[in-house]
Amino acid sequence: MKNITFIGSGYVGLVSGAGISDFGHKVICADISEEKIQLLKNGKVPIYEPGLTELIKKNVDAGRLFFTSDLKKAIKKSDIIFIAVGTPQGEDRAADISSVKSVAKIIGENLNKYKVICTKSTVPVGTGELVKKIINKHNDKQTPFGYVSNPEFLREGSAIKDFLWPDRIVIGSDNKKSFDIMKEVYNPLYINDKPILNTSIVTAEMIKYAANAFLALKISYINEVANLCEALGANVQDVSKAMGQDGRISSKFLHPGPGYGGSCFPKDTKAFAALSRKNGQKMQTIEAAIEANKHQKIRMVKKIRSLVDGDFSKKIISVLGLSFKPNTDDIRDSASIDMINAINDGGGLVRAYDPIANDSMKKLFRNVEYFESWEEACKDADAVVIMTEWNEFRSMSIQKLKQLMNKPVLLDTRNIISIQKLKENEFYYDNVGRVSDDAN
Numbered sequence: 236m237k238n239i240t241f242i243g244s245g246y247v248g249l250v251s252g253a254g255i256s257d258f259g260h261k262v263i264c265a266d267i268s269e270e271k272i273q274l275l276k277n278g279k280v281p282i283y284e285p286g287l288t289e290l291i292k293k294n295v296d297a298g299r300l301f302f303t304s305d306l307k308k309a310i311k312k313s314d315i316i317f318i319a320v321g322t323p324q325g326e327d328r329a330a331d332i333s334s335v336k337s338v339a340k341i342i343g344e345n346l347n348k349y350k351v352i353c354t355k356s357t358v359p360v361g362t363g364e365l366v367k368k369i370i371n372k373h374n375d376k377q378t379p380f381g382y383v384s385n386p387e388f389l390r391e392g393s394a395i396k397d398f399l400w401p402d403r404i405v406i407g408s409d410n411k412k413s414f415d416i417m418k419e420v421y422n423p424l425y426i427n428d429k430p431i432l433n434t435s436i437v438t439a440e441m442i443k444y445a446a447n448a449f450l451a452l453k454i455s456y457i458n459e460v461a462n463l464c465e466a467l468g469a470n471v472q473d474v475s476k477a478m479g480q481d482g483r484i485s486s487k488f489l490h491p492g493p494g495y496g497g498s499c500f501p502k503d504t505k506a507f508a509a510l511s512r513k514n515g516q517k518m519q520t521i522e523a524a525i526e527a528n529k530h531q532k533i534r535m536v537k538k539i540r541s542l543v544d545g546d547f548s549k550k551i552i553s554v555l556g557l558s559f560k561p562n563t564d565d566i567r568d569s570a571s572i573d574m575i576n577a578i579n580d581g582g583g584l585v586r587a588y589d590p591i592a593n594d595s596m597k598k599l600f601r602n603v604e605y606f607e608s609w610e611e612a613c614k615d616a617d618a619v620v621i622m623t624e625w626n627e628f629r630s631m632s633i634q635k636l637k638q639l640m641n642k643p644v645l646l647d648t649r650n651i652i653s654i655q656k657l658k659e660n661e662f663y664y665d666n667v668g669r670v671s672d673d674a675n
């Protein structure tokens with residue numbers, strides 16, 4: 236059993252911290268936000284992630300999981316410190332690692348015995364060396380420490396499953412001692428035959444960006460295929476299904492939509508592109524994926540504008556789904572933000588509904604009306620736009636939707652509504668890459 240601290244208790248820190256405490260280790264989840272820590276101490280989970288509340292409660296009750304905003308104390312008590320703070324997009328498109336740097340400083344100042352410092356945040360290649368330098372600079376007593384990079388691959392919405400049953404664990408290290416300690420942390424997974432990949436620190440940092448950028452590239456690719464399907468009368472759902480059946484391609488991340496969003500792909504692709512340019516190795520594929528994604532979001536706005544006769548002015552548009560994907564309350568870089576902005580700018584009125592993310596979006600848009608059900612949100616609407624593929628939208632009664640609306644107009648950016656049903660109910664509609672019948 237190890238004593239472990241996670242610094243940064245957001246989507247990654249909380250899920251990984253709770254997950255590792257579930258392996259039997261004693262874990263402190265620390266955060267600079269006292270509000271967040273207070274909520275957690277009161278048994279409330281500040282984010283929505285399926286299964287997280289239960290996992291946290293189970294491990295708190297077992298006396299293995301604790302919360303604090305006292306970073307110094309948490310660092311001193313631990314054998315292993317995970318850095319899981321945010322690394323948002325900076326002004327120059329590169330990742331902003333200021334939080335990582337300030338955490339490195341506090342760790343250096345509070346090194347009271349040998350510890351392994353592990354970066355889980357997604358950081359530009361080369362950050363490991365910088366973190367080590369900062370720790371050393373503030374480590375007055377020159378207490379020895381180990382450093383590893385352990386990028387995280389979980390997806391919001393299925394984060395617990397992804398963390399507890401990962402495809403692989405990547406540990407970048409420069410010495411055996413710290414790698415062996417990390418192997419012990421993940422031992423329960425290792426016993427279950429999960430491959431642990433031991434690489435150099437820079438390689439581990441590179442793996443994370445290369446993997447995320449590739450997935451974003453795949454989404455931009457299928458979005459462009461969908462757009463061409465529209466022009467040629469082909470059905471993208473059949474195309475992606477057949478492509479996905481090819482083992483070399485895989486069916487994952489082959490669903491066309493309104494453009495990728497979320498807390499990772501947009502910022503990680505930009506950071507990766509910035510890193511490649513800085514190193515004189517411009518990655519044209521990634522630059523193209525970023526550009527294609529920008530156009531996909533614009534394309535969705537054009538689609539809804541053309542469905543409402545080219546003018547949003549005074550039209551009521553209902554936006555269903557605000558989070559960047561289902562099963563999360565995360566709206567960071569969600570395509571729905573671009574959609575709402577465009578409707579607002581064009582003088583339209585937005586009525587929005589999301590099963591979980593209304594509160595997150597309220598912080599961003601006050602001039603939007605929020606509702607507690609899709610039925611309320613769609614009442615008297617001149618058009619409805621589905622932005623997130625929540626299950627409850629898949630099963631929406633199209634007949635009932637028509638009755639509620641002022642005009643039966645629908646843009647399905649996630650291809651979840653049967654075209655047959657839309658036709659039967661005489662909807663004026665559009666979607667992404669399906670001009671003919673659907674493959675549902």
Ligand SMILES: NC(=O)c1ccc[n+]([C@@H]2O[C@H](COP(=O)([O-])OP(=O)(O)OC[C@H]3O[C@@H](n4cnc5c(N)ncnc54)[C@H](O)[C@@H]3O)[C@@H](O)[C@H]2O)c1
Nearest residue numbers: 243244245246247266267268320321322334356357387391
């Ligand atoms: N969200 C994901 O799906 C995901 C998946 C894999 C990797 N990542 C990466 O993991 C990192 C964290 O992402 P996240 O989504 O959990 O972010 P988040 O914004 O949800 O959480 C970050 C937390 O760090 C805290 N924090 C910031 N500065 C701090 C400091 N100086 N000291 C202590 N706490 C501090 C914040 O208060 C916040 O609670 C990022 O680098 C991200 O790219 C995220």
